[in-house]
Amino acid sequence: MIKESKGKITEEFLALGNSALPSYLLLGKTPVLFDSGMTVMGPLYLQDLKKYLGDPTRLTYLFLTHSHFDHAGSAPFLKRNLPHLQVAAGKAAADIFKRPNAIQLIQSLSRPMEEKFKSQIGEEDVIFRGLDLDRVLEDGEEIELEDGTVIRVITTPGHTRDTVCYYIPKLKALVGGEAVGSFDRRFNVRPVFLSSYDDYLSSLEKLRNLKIELLLLGHHFAITEDAQGMIPKAVEATRAFGKRIEDELNANGGSQEAAVKKIFREDYVEKKLINQEERPFLINLTAQVKAVAERKK
Numbered sequence: 001m002i003k004e005s006k007g008k009i010t011e012e013f014l015a016l017g018n019s020a021l022p023s024y025l026l027l028g029k030t031p032v033l034f035d036s037g038m039t040v041m042g043p044l045y046l047q048d049l050k051k052y053l054g055d056p057t058r059l060t061y062l063f064l065t066h067s068h069f070d071h072a073g074s075a076p077f078l079k080r081n082l083p084h085l086q087v088a089a090g091k092a093a094a095d096i097f098k099r100p101n102a103i104q105l106i107q108s109l110s111r112p113m114e115e116k117f118k119s120q121i122g123e124e125d126v127i128f129r130g131l132d133l134d135r136v137l138e139d140g141e142e143i144e145l146e147d148g149t150v151i152r153v154i155t156t157p158g159h160t161r162d163t164v165c166y167y168i169p170k171l172k173a174l175v176g177g178e179a180v181g182s183f184d185r186r187f188n189v190r191p192v193f194l195s196s197y198d199d200y201l202s203s204l205e206k207l208r209n210l211k212i213e214l215l216l217l218g219h220h221f222a223i224t225e226d227a228q229g230m231i232p233k234a235v236e237a238t239r240a241f242g243k244r245i246e247d248e249l250n251a252n253g254g255s256q257e258a259a260v261k262k263i264f265r266e267d268y269v270e271k272k273l274i275n276q277e278e279r280p281f282l283i284n285l286t287a288q289v290k291a292v293a294e295r296k297k
């Protein structure tokens with residue numbers, strides 16, 4: 001079954017915020033949050049934390065799947081408001097969060113939404129000005145929570161260099177983020193290999209043997225049945241999209257720009273397959289075409 005990422009997902013997991021930008025809350029003695037979307041979402045997550053935890057300062061950890069503005073944008077806001085909160089992410093993310101050009105990109109991608117929801121944000125300071133991680137995670141590392149629940153870190157580069165997934169063996173749950181792609185309600189999956197096509201595929205192979213009964217996606221949905229079957233599906237979709245990009249490159253004398261234009265026109269404009277703002281979609285598509293083009297070298 002596929003569920004909207006909003007409110008209760010299972011007995012243990014809730015989704016905060018809205019389903020486009022869910023932040024997943026793992027309940028228990030030591031509540032844990034996975035991802036914190038765009039800057040504007042900060043106050044909303046905090047409000048939901050109050051609603052579900054009573055005292056939001058009970059939140060101990062925020063685990064980020066990667067450094068994109070729509071997954072980590074509100075982490076500094078949460079940290080400012082929850083002084084005990086420990087923020088953790090993969091190794092490569094630690095540097096990115098401090099790099100001036102990365103901070104600038106996050107700010108510029110966040111600004112349109114900050115403008116749009118100005119009245120809701122009010123006086124709150126949601127601006128992303130960089131992030132100091134409290135904990136840098138390694139592949140295979142296991143974090144044991146107070147009640148014995150284990151969270152295993154699986155590095156899954158390919159969407160970005162710093163992408164990690166989190167596996168909770170006790171619940172057979174995988175916080176897959178965008179390492180497994182972007183799904184629609186009919187289980188169609190769109191791969192998002194932005195940093196490397198080959199890494200993205202190898203990362204999916206790493207996830208293939210996990211027992212997965214709950215798959216928490218980066219946007220919109222959580223899959224609660226046959227979640228494990230989604231991994232081979234994602235592999236297949238990745239290969240197919242890689243092939244399509246390759247064909248476009250070949251047909252256009254290797255022009256990445258022409259390939260981006262053609263796929264944008266077909267999928268975004270004509271078929272309206274994409275539920276995303278135009279600018280981030282184009283940035284991503286350009287990166288995907290580049291990832292395939294560079295593979296041939």
Ligand SMILES: [Zn+2]
Nearest residue numbers: 066068159178
């Ligand atoms: Zn992303």
